[in-house]
Amino acid sequence: MDRVQENELIRRAAAGDREAAAICIRAHQGSVYSYILRMSGRPDVAEDVVQEAFVRVLSNLDRFDPRYRFSTWVFTIARRVYLNMAQKRRPTPDTEAVDRAMDLGASPEAGEQRSDLSNALDQALRQLNETQREVVILFHQFDWTIALIARHLDLPEGTVKSHLHRGRRRLRELLAESEWLDQRRGDLHP
Secondary structure, X not given: OOHHHHHHHHHHHHOOOHHHHHHHHHHHHHHHHXXXXXXXXXXXXXXXXXXXXXXXXXXXXXXXXXXXXXXXXXXHHHHHHHHHHHHHOOOOXXXXXXXXXXXXXXXXXXXXXXXXXXXXHHXXXXXXXXXXXXXXXXXXXXXXXXXXHHHHHOOOHHHHHHHHHHHHHHHHHHHHXXXXXXXXXXXXXX
């Protein structure tokens, strides 16, 4: 949906139109869930965060400024809810749930390779600091621009670029050290 349609839905939802609110939620729920699941590594945390985030979104629709992207506002709220929850308890990753949530795998062999890669990637992501992890996820998984990430995280664009560069470099190092890469090399050179 384009921005004009989305703003009209938001206006109607803010006025109490439940159907418009449901459409707004459905349009963003999957991507917000995926983002928080990648950040936390736990489906239960992601579900709780997304639920709380959308309660806050719906409660504060009158505060949304239509000059900005609605998705950025929703992601910002979800991020704040996640950070608040993370302060209370340190999450542990559940990579099998991430695989299921991302619906990986076509053939059993391809699915196993993707699952192995996803596990290796999740383990490597968990070793990045939280800011690097978030920048890498937003940039690569959600195709956010540097400028959008900078606004979302309230950081200068140059700082976001540095986090992205360092995060990518660290991921390459971690994946190169992982068993996954050794297994793939063995598959290629019997």
